[in-house]
Amino acid sequence: MTEDAPEKTADAPGQTPSLEVRDLTVRFAGLTALDAVSFTVAPGSLHAVIGPNGAGKSTCFNVLSGVYRASAGHVHFGPDELTGLPPHRIAALGVARTFQNIALPPYATVADSLMLGRHRLTKAGFLAAGLRLPSAAREAERHRERVQEIAEFTGLERYLDHPAAALPYGLQKLVELGRALCMEPRLLLLDEPVAGMTSDERRRTAAVIAGVREGLGISVVLVEHDMGVVMRLADEVTVLDFGRRIASGPPAEVQRDPEVVRAYLGDTNNSEDAEEGVTS
Numbered sequence: 315m316t317e318d319a320p321e322k323t324a325d326a327p328g329q330t331p332s333l334e335v336r337d338l339t340v341r342f343a344g345l346t347a348l349d350a351v352s353f354t355v356a357p358g359s360l361h362a363v364i365g366p367n368g369a370g371k372s373t374c375f376n377v378l379s380g381v382y383r384a385s386a387g388h389v390h391f392g393p394d395e396l397t398g399l400p401p402h403r404i405a406a407l408g409v410a411r412t413f414q415n416i417a418l419p420p421y422a423t424v425a426d427s428l429m430l431g432r433h434r435l436t437k438a439g440f441l442a443a444g445l446r447l448p449s450a451a452r453e454a455e456r457h458r459e460r461v462q463e464i465a466e467f468t469g470l471e472r473y474l475d476h477p478a479a480a481l482p483y484g485l486q487k488l489v490e491l492g493r494a495l496c497m498e499p500r501l502l503l504l505d506e507p508v509a510g511m512t513s514d515e516r517r518r519t520a521a522v523i524a525g526v527r528e529g530l531g532i533s534v535v536l537v538e539h540d541m542g543v544v545m546r547l548a549d550e551v552t553v554l555d556f557g558r559r560i561a562s563g564p565p566a567e568v569q570r571d572p573e574v575v576r577a578y579l580g581d582t583n584n585s586e587d588a589e590e591g592v593t594s
């Protein structure tokens with residue numbers, strides 16, 4: 315695809331395609347952060363990428379979303395090659411992501427923050443919106459309705475008028491998730507969505523993620539340290555260690571894999587994971 319080719323939009327009809335990651339390699343000045351990693355995310359499934367600290371999970375995410383460039387290998391989303399595309403082109407193909415660290419605008423309400431996710435789908439031009447043409451007003455109303463639906467889906471409806479950045483941490487992370495859903499993605503990349511949450515917040519967020527997979531038919535790639543959440547939600551798990559894929563398969567299988575157990579228990583810098591192992 316050339317830079318001048320028209321951008322596809324995610325709201326085009328059609329099924330969610332599979333995501334194929336093939337021999338993905340990323341090198342940083344002498345360090346191989348990802349070493350020929352391959353996995354497939356089946357349409358509508360939830361695929362977790364796990365591994366001890368420094369295993370290459372964030373690097374993998376950053377390549378999938380276009381933040382980092384692969385040194386070798388390919389990522390295909392259906393017929394489209396994502397490798398080498400900038401983040402906005404990947405987003406235009408229906409791939410949305412959340413970040414480990416919250417990046418909400420400081421004074422925006424929850425409604426405004428969710429509406430930011432609609433930006434890419436807005437068709438009315440600056441002039442039509444500025445002149446308050448009926449077509450622009452109708453479109454704005456449709457976006458507001460969708461924001462309301464997604465707020466209900468994520469349990470945020472009663473906070474719509476609150477400043478997002480003033481909400482408790484767990485709700486702010488849900489706003490991030492809601493904003494990604496407002497992009498109408500076909501593939502959602504969730505980077506540690508329950509990190510730093512209370513157990514109540516974790517339960518609530520895990521239920522929303524389960525709802526995304528079950529109710530919306532969106533494929534999800536999840537990077538998460540909370541093994542309880544991973545084992546409950548994932549259809550398939552890929553385990554990385556020192557940039558290499560050491561195991562892949564259904565959670566129950568991966569959990570028993572001796573190399574996975576060794577990678578976790580042998581990682582003395584990761585006491586929380588070592589204590590929890592891969593069995594919680």
Ligand SMILES: Nc1ncnc2c1ncn2[C@@H]1O[C@H](COP(=O)(O)OP(=O)(O)OP(=O)(O)O)[C@@H](O)[C@H]1O
Pocket residue numbers: 342345346347365366367368369370371372373374
């Ligand atoms: N931009 C970068 N420049 C140089 N090295 C990097 C860069 N990003 C990541 N790395 C290195 O690549 C390796 C993999 O890091 P990465 O952040 O992908 O691991 P991770 O599995 O996400 O770890 P964590 O669970 O701690 O977030 C690490 O050794 C890290 O220091």
